[in-house]
Amino acid sequence: MTALLEVNHVSKQFGSDMKALSDVNFSVQEGEFVSIIGPSGAGKSTLLRCINRMIGASSGEIIFDNMNVMNLKKKDLKLIRTKIGMIFQHYNLVNRLSVIENTLHGNLGKKSTLAGVLGLYSQEEKEQAVNILHVLGLEEHIYKRADQLSGGQKQRVGIARALIQNPRMLLCDEPIASLDPNSAKIIMDHLRNISRTMGITVLINLHQVDVALKYSDKIIGINHGQVVYNGSPKNITKEDIQRIYGSEAEDLIFDVGGIHAS
Amino acid sequence: MQANYFAKKKRNTLGFIAILGAVTLLAIIITEYNVVKGFTSLPKAVEWGLANFYPTQESLTKLPDILDKLIETLLVSIAATTTGAVVALLFAILGSNTTRVNAFFGGISRGIATIFRNIDVAAWAMILLFSFGQSSLTGYFALFFGSFGFLTRAFVETIDEVSSGSVEALQATGAGYFSIIFQSVIPSSLPQMISWILFMIETNIRSATLIGLLTGSGIGFTFNLYYKNLNYDVASLVVVVIIAAILFIESVSNYVRRAVL
Ligand SMILES: Nc1ncnc2c1ncn2[C@@H]1O[C@H](COP(=O)(O)OP(=O)(O)O)[C@@H](O)[C@H]1O
Ligand SMILES: [Mg+2]
Numbered sequence: 174m175t176a177l178l179e180v181n182h183v184s185k186q187f188g189s190d191m192k193a194l195s196d197v198n199f200s201v202q203e204g205e206f207v208s209i210i211g212p213s214g215a216g217k218s219t220l221l222r223c224i225n226r227m228i229g230a231s232s233g234e235i236i237f238d239n240m241n242v243m244n245l246k247k248k249d250l251k252l253i254r255t256k257i258g259m260i261f262q263h264y265n266l267v268n269r270l271s272v273i274e275n276t277l278h279g280n281l282g283k284k285s286t287l288a289g290v291l292g293l294y295s296q297e298e299k300e301q302a303v304n305i306l307h308v309l310g311l312e313e314h315i316y317k318r319a320d321q322l323s324g325g326q327k328q329r330v331g332i333a334r335a336l337i338q339n340p341r342m343l344l345c346d347e348p349i350a351s352l353d354p355n356s357a358k359i360i361m362d363h364l365r366n367i368s369r370t371m372g373i374t375v376l377i378n379l380h381q382v383d384v385a386l387k388y389s390d391k392i393i394g395i396n397h398g399q400v401v402y403n404g405s406p407k408n409i410t411k412e413d414i415q416r417i418y419g420s421e422a423e424d425l426i427f428d429v430g431g432i433h434a435s
Numbered sequence: 436m437q438a439n440y441f442a443k444k445k446r447n448t449l450g451f452i453a454i455l456g457a458v459t460l461l462a463i464i465i466t467e468y469n470v471v472k473g474f475t476s477l478p479k480a481v482e483w484g485l486a487n488f489y490p491t492q493e494s495l496t497k498l499p500d501i502l503d504k505l506i507e508t509l510l511v512s513i514a515a516t517t518t519g520a521v522v523a524l525l526f527a528i529l530g531s532n533t534t535r536v537n538a539f540f541g542g543i544s545r546g547i548a549t550i551f552r553n554i555d556v557a558a559w560a561m562i563l564l565f566s567f568g569q570s571s572l573t574g575y576f577a578l579f580f581g582s583f584g585f586l587t588r589a590f591v592e593t594i595d596e597v598s599s600g601s602v603e604a605l606q607a608t609g610a611g612y613f614s615i616i617f618q619s620v621i622p623s624s625l626p627q628m629i630s631w632i633l634f635m636i637e638t639n640i641r642s643a644t645l646i647g648l649l650t651g652s653g654i655g656f657t658f659n660l661y662y663k664n665l666n667y668d669v670a671s672l673v674v675v676v677i678i679a680a681i682l683f684i685e686s687v688s689n690y691v692r693r694a695v696l
Contacts, residue, residue, distance in 0.1 A: 225607055227603065227606065250609075251609040252609065253609075254606075254607060255608065255609040258607075259604065259608075261604060264600075265600035265603055266600075266601060266604070267598075267618070267619050267623050268597075268601075268623065269622055269623055269625075269626070270622055278605060278610070278618060278619075279608050280608075281608055281609075281610035281611075281615075281618060282608040282609025282611075283609075284610075284614065286611055286613050286614065289610060289611055289613065289614025290614060290616075290618075291617075292617070292618055331604075334608070338608060344607075
């Protein structure tokens with residue numbers, strides 16, 4: 174296995190005094206399922222967005238698929254973004270468009286300006302979209318408007334939009350934070366399934382420690398913009414959780430006990 | 436601390452009311468406006484209106500003429516609004532934080548729109564009288580500038596409110612600027628924008644009547660003409676026609692609004 178993603182000494186400063194990330198280091202292997210956990214404001218979303226340069230890191234080096242993300246020209250940046258799917262807490266769909274149109278949006282990065290502006294998609298692209306929607310259990314909703322779906326269904330459309338890109342990696346920013354436990358489980362199962370059957374690397378921000386421990390090959394814990402844990406979910410201890418969550422840890426230690434016991 | 440907070444809030448409210456009262460009183464004294472006389476003369480005004488200000492049989496002969504002018508006014512208002520909206524859309528896309536090309540051009544386009552918005556249409560009409568004289572072109576441009584300023588502001592807010600999430604998602608897929616505008620920003624904001632345009636058309640039809648008095652064109656001028664000639668019956672017919680037209684346009688736009696939202 175080779176590292177698909179390497180994050181070396183990455184820092185991010187907002188304005189003059191807000192240090193969101195400081196000297197972050199980790200690497201992700203091809204096909205791995207990696208969770209980033211940490212309290213609110215720890216820098217999880219910022220870290221995820223530095224990887225596809227939705228936010229420019231202040232210093233350090235990010236290597237994805239042997240390319241240095243931070244030095245890319247605009248055209249190469251777009252190319253690298255087509256290889257990375259992104260999934261959001263609030264789904265970020267175009268609410269007034271149909272499920273299949275939202276899915277096809279994932280292909281806009283590969284289109285010419287004219288085809289993109291006019292929304293011209295080939296028959297193959299449409300068939301691929303329908304196939305993906307079938308896999309995600311949305312076959313009955315293909316022509317429904319996105320705003321007529323439940324939260325869990327919307328998130329599956331978000332996943333479909335990312336999958337049609339044919340990505341090497343998925344970046345998921347708290348994808349289940351707005352969902353009920355049942356829908357959350359469906360989404361997490363789909364993500365694990367995608368990772369295992371398609372070999373797509375998954376890097377996911379999670380707020381729920383128990384979910385992270387259950388699904389991940391690797392856990393990265395951050396607190397105050399620093400990586401304070403980087404390792405397997407099996408070896409994680411109460412002290413590690415304490416270090417990641419600080420004062421919030423009290424409420425979470427139960428979860429760890431629960432997950433190791435089962 | 437908390438008691439202090441609420442006490443301070445109450446003091447501020449009382450202070451504001453006191454200042455408002457003082458300013459009102461001062462204004463009445465300076466303008467020598469007699470409040471009692473003002474309101475007691477209202478019944479007399481109504482009485483005069485009922486006696487003189489109603490359409491008669493013979494005023495109906497002027498109806499085709501009036502309708503002609505009314506249609507001209509409506510068309511000018513609609514044309515000014517829609518052309519203003521096209522330019523406003525351009526400026527809004529450049530000015531919105533979600534879709535701007537960079538902060539510099541964003542600031543410039545919002546700044547221009549702010550200037551245009553803060554000059555009233557009546558002020559525009561007077562400024563433009565110098566360049567275009569008394570013609571319907573003056574009225575058109577006055578309404579165009581006012582609509583442009585107002586709609587830019589409304590569109591910027593619409594874009595920021597409804598499309599920032601999907602814009603982020605499409606940027607992350609590597610989609611280009613124009614694809615994002617046409618596949619995400621426009622489809623998400625169009626219904627609300629249409630609603631704003633309809634609102635602007637209604638407002639402009641009302642303003643157009645008044646602007647017509649200044650620019651000597653449209654239905655406003657027609658009214659002025661008959662009124663000054665003491666043709667109260669025809670003048671009142673003009674008013675009736677204007678009110679009917681406004682009610683009609685409003686019900687049409689409410690219908691369209693329900694259909695698109
Ligand atoms: N655009 C921004 N400007 C200034 N500060 C920001 C910005 N985005 C995030 N931050 C700050 O950076 C820190 C990390 O934020 P974030 O990455 O969203 O944390 P998390 O996703 O872990 O909750 C927070 O303190 C937040 O206030
Ligand atoms: Mg976050």
